[in-house]
Amino acid sequence: MHVKSTLAVRGVATLALCLAVSLPAAAGEAKTTYPVDKESGLIMAPGWEMVNQQCNACHSSKLVAQNSGNREVWRGTLQWMIDTQGLWDLSETWEPVLKYLSTYYGDAEIDMTTFRRLPLSKDQLPPSRAALEGK
Ligand code: HEC
Numbered sequence: 001m002h003v004k005s006t007l008a009v010r011g012v013a014t015l016a017l018c019l020a021v022s023l024p025a026a027a028g029e030a031k032t033t034y035p036v037d038k039e040s041g042l043i044m045a046p047g048w049e050m051v052n053q054q055c056n057a058c059h060s061s062k063l064v065a066q067n068s069g070n071r072e073v074w075r076g077t078l079q080w081m082i083d084t085q086g087l088w089d090l091s092e093t094w095e096p097v098l099k100y101l102s103t104y105y106g107d108a109e110i111d112m113t114t115f116r117r118l119p120l121s122k123d124q125l126p127p128s129r130a131a132l133e134g135k
Helices: 002-030 048-054 071-084 091-104
Strands: none
Touching (some): 071 091
16 A cells, blocks of 8 residues: 555656646747848748748848737738839738748847847837928
């Protein structure tokens, strides 16, 4: 009886240890950190090649990495480039590009290994060029 209960206790202890070890590991999987590509400044997470290929043509991809927003903010930014700056229709890459941007450059996902501080909020920004030109 004594031996049996010791084994039972050991069994429970082992189970608890397994849980303690595996839980943080599982939590870690959900928050995988990806390296940052030195050249483009982009987080090398799934979908980054699509952004690297399409978002370097007119400006540096570092401009991408400096911005953040949820899916709607990114959709609006891209749509503005399509409507006014000659960006092509992203067709089948819309979804993966939006997913990548809103996941890795979401509101709270600024890569602080590349940038020293969070971007300024709108009310802290210098006046826009249009405002300075009195438009
Ligand atoms: C056809 C040209 C072109 C391509 C390709 C392009 N952009 Fe832009 N983008 C622009 C221009 C022009 C601006 C304004 C640049 C400036 O203000 O100096 C801009 C600005 C931006 C900004 C800053 C917006 C802001 O609020 O200041 C972000 C972010 C951005 N682009 C992301 C992207 C992403 C992501 C892609 C790839 C899907 C992309 N761009 C591809 C032309 C382009």
